[in-house]
Amino acid sequence: MKHKLFGIIRRAGLLVLVVWTVVSLVTILIELVPGDPAIAVLGEQATPEQLAQFRAKHGLDRPAFLFGFPRDENSQRHFRWYGLSNRYDDYWVAILHGDLGTSFRTDRPVVDLILERYPATIELAIVAMLIAVCIAIPLGVIAGKNRGTLIDNSLSVIALVGISLPGFVIGPLLVYLFAVKLQWLPGYGLEGWQSIILPAFTLGAALSAILTRMVRSSVIEELSEGYVRTARAKGLSERTVVYKHVLKNGLIPVVTVLGLQLGVLLAGAIITEKIFGWPGLGLLLVEDGIGKRDYSVVQGCVLTISTTYILANTLTDVVYRWLDPRIRVS
């Protein structure tokens, strides 16, 4: 029991440490911006007053960190201590108050922009996951049950192809097929519930391939267990043996992968959202943030996506330990 508690504390400590590092990195990233962010946003024609006003509004005129190495008149670098009044501390204070700054372009709070877009990304990720599970479980079971046969081999190759085909190839191909040629589904933007089908399928394709392979090897492993022989000897139908007994045990590793993949899906949605103009976080990051050089939006998006990813992974780890007692012991 004491051991378990220690493990949880360790895990939580690591979580805090990692989140702290991520926030710090994101804050410091803005220092790498090509040239002056104020000029990048306002353009070369901006007057010095406009630039100064912009810098003052977004705190860009203040020191970036606790200390720095500014150049003096002879362009020599010297160590200088700025004290607690700096942008890094400000950013932290703001984050703890649920504030991610204001957009450089639209002057709207970044938190509002993110909250507007976040639900769309989560919706997309969940539907993609459902599609992937619905494809992977039957295919994985079929492949595992018919191990070594032609069906199994061809399913394995299809799964590998699915893993290798990136979303930005599958996506436009689906658009070509279903939106341009057949005109069954909308290919871009949000027009009713059908709009989610193509993006979710694109996002879920790689996951369904990974899951198919996992379910397959899980089924193969479980089929060789003693309880399967018992179940068969009892005269249960093969269907009951596979779906009631084998799948129940075989799905434990799959659950972990699903949890880990939720984070990957949220992050991978960036590409899918760009293909289909799906108004989620990824589109916000790529088009409004990077495309328009709105660095505060980029910071906010990177922070939100990576924090979600970290939390999803940690949660999966905890659930997995709770689901499978063997891991707790080791």
Added chain:
Amino acid sequence: MSRLSIIGIVIVVVFVLVAIFAPWIATHDVGTTNLAVRYIGPSAAHWFGTDSTGRDIFSRVVFGARISLEVGIIVVAVSALVGTLIGAVAGYYGSWVDRFLSGYVFNVFLAFPGLLLAIALVAFVNEQQMLGYLESRIDYLLEIILSKFLGLHTLSQYLVEIRLTELFGGGLFKILLALCIVGWVGYARVIRAQVLKVREYDFVQAARALGASNMRILFTHILPNAIQPLIVQASLGMAGAVLSEASLSFLGVGISPPTPSWGVMIEDARDLSTLQAAPHALIFPGLAIALTVLAFNFIGDGLREYLDPRQRRR
């Protein structure tokens, strides 16, 4: 070796040859636009057809192989080297070094989704400035080495003209940098685990008893015996690097447009009018990416099974 990995090797060999001999294989200039021949389907003059500005897709796919191969080789080589060194140090020295590296540093890097970290880095990095700085440093160093130490004053004037901007400009450098920063952790973890295992073997104890130094034990006894899984990781890493480069270029934060990267070509070909008029502009670069990634995955899987016979039965 399985049949699939042989297919993989064949595809990779073709891919490498195409990349090396690209100027001789390409049938057209990759940059020349000609609106008179836009949207032409595959034909004798244009094997893969032409795109929305009349550029020859076959030639662009051929030159795109160069960028993919460059990115793949450099990213895998650099991140494998860095990852091996750091992983070996973590695994060999143990104690607080290992706790700091594998407990904190590895976890921080793994905490980011790889693509997101790469996007963030690429979006913020000032490539021009970094290359300019590196160029001046390298020029300076080379000049010192050549003229001061070797006494080759005249030669130094020709040799110092190394133009990094020409070699790595146009988005290549920031992609390489970002993918290496994202990529080394995978190698470090693999090597750390291997070193932890190998360092307990008897021959390592024997070397230590003979009075070998830590460096000698690590580099001549442990690492050569720990490096096998790295080959699998490197093969999968090639697939990952090719895919990441295409992804970043597709998102518009990687290779800048006139250069024929496969990701850029797909981004160019996916608007509705081009899809309608010339789906082949999307299909051929897409096929190139898929085949390359598939080939490296086949090889990686094959190697893994070959090196770990327990998996072969499944």
